[in-house]
Amino acid sequence: MGIQSTIEASADKFTPAMQRVASVIRDNPGVVLDKTISDLATACKTSVATIVRFCRTLGLSGYAQLRMSLATELGREAAQYGPGLTLGAEIARSDTLQEMASKVATLEMLAIDETVSSLDFTALERVVAALDTAQRILLFGIGASQFVAQDLHHKLFRVGRNAFLMADPHEAWSAALLSPPGTIAIGFSHSGNTADTVRYLEIARQAGALTIAITGAADSPLAQAADERLISHARESRLRAGAMVSRIAQLAIVDCLFLGVAHLRYEQTVDALQKTRDVTHPK
Structure with a gap:
């Protein structure tokens, strides 16, 4: 199972602060690649310790492993489905009907692939x-x-x-x-x-x-x-x-x-x- 799907499946285990971290990553999983652990904590209005607990709840050793896992996953998905789609991102108010259809279609294909594999x-x-x-x-x-x-x-x-x-x-x-x-x-x-x-x-x-x-x-x-x-x-x-x-x-x-x-x-x-x-x- 991919790290983004693991975050989705672990939602009930998260504290309110950890849920904010999950929400930010859900909206834009690439944020983990762009921000340090301190920057992400600030963006989520929480602490570095909460980010570490979030990672460990997912079965990861820490933020470095989260970044590596997401980088690998996003790279693999971009190669398979194309770089034009920010996978895992929420449907935005600014999305066109075509963009929304592409997002949901890609997520459905990913769901079938991850489920069967x-x-x-x-x-x-x-x-x-x-x-x-x-x-x-x-x-x-x-x-x-x-x-x-x-x-x-x-x-x-x-x-x-x-x-x-x-x-x-x-x-x-x-x-x-x-x-x-x-x-x-x-x-x-x-x-x-x-x-x-x-x-x-x-x-x-x-x-x-x-x-x-x-x-x-x-x-x-x-x-x-x-x-x-x-x-x-x-x-x-x-x-x-x-x-x-x-x-x-x-x-x-x-x-x-x-x-x-x-x-x-x-x-x-x-x-x-x-x-x-x-x-x-x-x-």
């Missing part, structure tokens, strides 16, 4: 194998995460899997509580802090279901409530209504899950997809 494929294989033999698959998320859950439900249901998408927390909790043997419960939350989704996985786990978290925070309450965790990575813009980039990252995991399940029963899946296509697109 960082996936725990051993865990992914375990989840795919479990889905293949599951008697019941329960899917739940709130807000934009529900759209991601809905996408996986659509894909699994279309190839004949016994998948259920819950519409509200009480329905999800009830289904989780009454999980029969062979149930898999998947919870979706980018932050990993959505209380209703966390409770859903906790109930399902207590009922004996295999619980899976699809989240952007590996040490979040949702991840802790899960037997298996699939982690997405995304740098989200503050100028958004619900999830944008993080939704794309989660959908990449959904596609990997579906392809894994489909591949295990290749001929059966192709046949099911053709039959459902024929019935929904009659000649």
Whole structure:
């Protein structure tokens, strides 16, 4: 995972002063390359000690390693996506529609790349194998995460899997509580802090279901409530209504899950997809 995505995923660990540091770097990651640690502390209205704590919260030894990591990351991204875009920068009031579209498109491509390249494929294989033999698959998320859950439900249901998408927390909790043997419960939350989704996985786990978290925070309450965790990575813009980039990252995991399940029963899946296509697109 890149350092900018690590900053995004670590937001809940930051003190108010450290959040100001994160905000300044988010708006312009190049500021770290241009400023000394003292200059950055002044720009963030904080102390040098806070900058050091910020770096260590990210798992870095100090400011020098932060500068080196960001310089490497920004150089690699500029080579891949072009130097004309300040990657990681917030959408500005002065941006044109074309500039905004370029920024969000680049961040979405980065999210897919970072998510897939960082996936725990051993865990992914375990989840795919479990889905293949599951008697019941329960899917739940709130807000934009529900759209991601809905996408996986659509894909699994279309190839004949016994998948259920819950519409509200009480329905999800009830289904989780009454999980029969062979149930898999998947919870979706980018932050990993959505209380209703966390409770859903906790109930399902207590009922004996295999619980899976699809989240952007590996040490979040949702991840802790899960037997298996699939982690997405995304740098989200503050100028958004619900999830944008993080939704794309989660959908990449959904596609990997579906392809894994489909591949295990290749001929059966192709046949099911053709039959459902024929019935929904009659000649």
